[in-house]
Amino acid sequence: MTVKRDPAQDDCSIQRTLDVIGDRWTLLILRDVFRGVRRFSQIQSDLGIAKNLLTDRLAALVASGVVEKVPYQDRPVRHEYRLTDKGRALSPALVALMRWGDEWCGDGDAPTELVHTPCDTRLELQPWCVVCNEPVAPTSISSRPGPGRHLDQETAHAAT
């Protein structure tokens, strides 16, 4: 699962993220868990993933603290996989990926839309600057070295 990489790349959060969830199945598994599909056999039949792979992926997710395995009944003991706080924090990323698929990969119509429950409006996801109180266009994002280490260049995030 881990990609052999240039040591300089250890500093990239996207790299670190993909080490955890950057596998062909893992995000789909997490999508299921978000949707309430939490049991081994449910996920397996929903995704059509091979059981050995599902075993591996779930174990890796538990090991990295994204989901936890909790019993939901005794006699017989059965477990389900639940999101931890770390896992729940992936929600924005999943929403963003889903919205992108809606808009750019489908026939234009969203097969499922996300709704902000309190006001019942369809949810868009956009970077939002709380200071300026406005949406953030890719072209007005730049990056700079953060508190974590190293000599990086200041680079535009999305110049053309």
Added chain:
Amino acid sequence: MTVKRDPAQDDCSIQRTLDVIGDRWTLLILRDVFRGVRRFSQIQSDLGIAKNLLTDRLAALVASGVVEKVPYQDRPVRHEYRLTDKGRALSPALVALMRWGDEWCGDGDAPTELVHTPCDTRLELQPWCVVCNEPVAPTSISSRPGPGRHLDQETAHAAT
């Protein structure tokens, strides 16, 4: 690249998204392109990816319209890979994944932080409801079948 899947899953935008970018290298390549690393050899040495794989991935990205190959000089003709609108639209997703890695996968300190250029503040990414004008917690997101087809259930997106 394409996962064999239950026909019912064709309707999932996350599935469709992952068919395009859900590979171990593709998002890293796109991260580089966002950062301004756009030439074959630059990407190759930056990521340490094998050249044949990079060739494949770039061709796939061009085929799916996420990046385009444009000449940046004649004599000799050299090309670079640039984001299309479709590719630029992935920005929120990349930002979300990066922020998650910052917060949950590192030593706590972001190696690189994203900045909203106009106001020079660090960028957070959160689903934001434009109607309520407030951030959206995972627990107040639900999903419903959209205009695109099929019989889905109304399910909570992130009930614990």
Added chain:
DNA sequence: GGGGTTGGTTGCGAATCGCAACCGACCCCT
């Protein structure tokens, strides 16, 4: 002509995947 750079292609061994078969713990039913 020689050497360098860019952007590839080809071939091959090694790792990973997908599928099918099997398993063991536990339940219920007769």
Added chain:
DNA sequence: AGGGGTCGGTTGCGATTCGCAACCAACCCC
């Protein structure tokens, strides 16, 4: 007690994909 079913796996094996190294072709400059 025995038979059958479900859940959550494990094991083994052929097929696919990956990673690496070697080679290559076009073009530049000296």
